[in-house]
Amino acid sequence: MSTTGFIAVIPARYGSSRLPGKPLKDIAGKPMIEWVYRQTLGSGASEVIVATDDERIAEACRGFGATVELTSAEHPSGTDQIVVNVQGDEPLISPVSIAQTARLLAWHPDATIATLAAPLDRDDQFEDPNFVKVVTTRAGWALYFSRAPIPWPRDGGVPDARRHIGLYAYRAGGLKAISASPPCALEEIEKLEQLRALWLGFRIIVADAAEPPSPHVDTEEDLARIRRMLEGSSPSDAR
Secondary structure: OOOOOEEEEEEEOOOOOOOOOHHHOEEOOEEHHHHHHHHHHOOOOOEEEEEEOOHHHHHHHHHOOOEEEEOOOOOOOOOOOEEEEOOOOOOOOOHHHHHHHHHHHHHOOOOOEEEEEEEOOOHHHHHOOOOOEEEEOOOOEEEEEEOOOOOOOOOOOOOOOEEEEEEEEEEHHHHHHHHHOOOOHHHHHHOOOHHHHHHHOOOEEEEEOOOOOOOOOOOHHHHHHHHHHHOOOOHHHHO
C-alpha cells in the first residue's frame, strides 16, 4: 500500500480535566498542536486535518497553515477511505507509527480498525490504569482492552503483557457506524472508546509498533518534561 492513501485527523479539544487548553500549551515557542501537526505531516498522509471544538485552537492552527475543521462539520470521506486518528497530546508522535497503522489496516481487509501495541517498560505499569493493556489472538485480533492488569497472573508475578498505543486507523464506513452508536456499558466503565467497536462486533487488528511509544501530555509535570526534551528545537527538528 502507498502511504498516501490515508487521511490523518488530529482531534484537539480545549477542555481537559487535568490540563485545560492543552493543545495551545507552549513548547519551545510553539503550541503543542503544531508539534503534533508537523510530526503527522511526515507520515505520508495525503491530508492532515485538525478537528477541534474551539475557535481559539482553530485560529492557532490556521496561523501555522493547518487545515482545520470544527467538530460539528461534515468530513468528506468514502466508505473505504482509511482515516488515522492521531492523538493531539503527543508532540513527539512517530510519523513511522502513523504510516504503520494505516498500512496495517490496508493489509487486513476484514478489519475495521487497526492499532498498535508495545511491551510494558516496567513492572509497575502493569497495574497502572493510565497504561491500557491489550490481549489478542495469536493472529493479532484484539480480544479485549483494559485499564486493569490483563492477563491476570493467577500464580503471581508479572506476565509479558502489552500496552496499547492510542493510535487508530479506521475505515470511514466503520467509523461512521461506531460514532452513530451510543456508548456501551464496557466503554463507560473502562473509559475506552475502542470497547464500543468490539461490543458492536467490529474487528480490531493489533500489531507491535515498529518504534517505541511516544510520551504524551496529561499533566503539568508531563508538559514540563516535554519542554525540557524539546528546548531549542523546532517541529521539523523532531522528525
